[in-house]
Amino acid sequence: MLATIPESLQEKIEKRLRYYEDLGIRLFYRDRAAAPEVLSAPSASAPTTGPSSAEESSLPKGKSKVEKPVTAAPTAQVIPVVKPSGASLFEEVDKIHDDTLLKIREDIGDCTRCKLHKGRNKLVFGDGSPAAELVFVGEGPGADEDMQGLPFVGRAGKLLTQMIEAMGLQRKDVYICNVVKCRPPENRTPEPDEVQTCSPYLLRQIDVINPKVIVCLGAVAAKALLQTTRGITQFRGQWLEWRGRKLMATYHPAYLLRNPPAKADVWKDLQKVMAELGLTLPKKKSS
């Protein structure tokens, strides 16, 4: 009940909501799972603070202004994030100037910064156009990628290539990389410390390429970039704002191999990406 919120807090919340509305942020979710802190998505241009967790936790469970979504702004959603401990990943990357992909690769070198280096055959940096408007971010290399030193070249990679071609593009037109550059043993999910250690290189790659659109393939990529604990199904297929760019999360091609019906959802997502990039469906060849 709204009446349970002290008047002073109500005023504070209303003021904060008006502030967000002025910034074009009109869609709010109340996170039902307990989150350590609620902030806006990491962004170079969006506000970096949201209502405090105290304000959030005292929001009513019934009718309230913040619980009911208003008109959705296409790219300015607020999602709960985990506040990184210590210096923010983004702050560190923002300090780097005149970066290039070559410089980043040189900085990584023969990396032993996390335990994934132990089982690595080849480090998988990334592949594609350094001027791509579209960047795909996956989770980490698998066995084929580890052998070849290239991202998405196994079965899931072939499916990603088909998806890219269905959009009317070639692999060379986009950039493809992963959150971690070395293969996790037995293809397990990268652990938080590995993601944390390797992520600055990914952020630098994205900043250098400066794409219009980032597509996160799977939950690991989405969670790493958005610093969120929310499940990918809660925001899959929605435009999010990320450091001044548009970001969409969709399912990983490896998941689609296990669950083919989900391909329809991914195709819908990719059609939104195509619309954003002004791409049209390739014409069928007449026989």
Ligand code: SF4
């Ligand atoms: S995964 Fe990243 S941080 Fe870990 S060893 Fe490989 S390049 Fe270094």
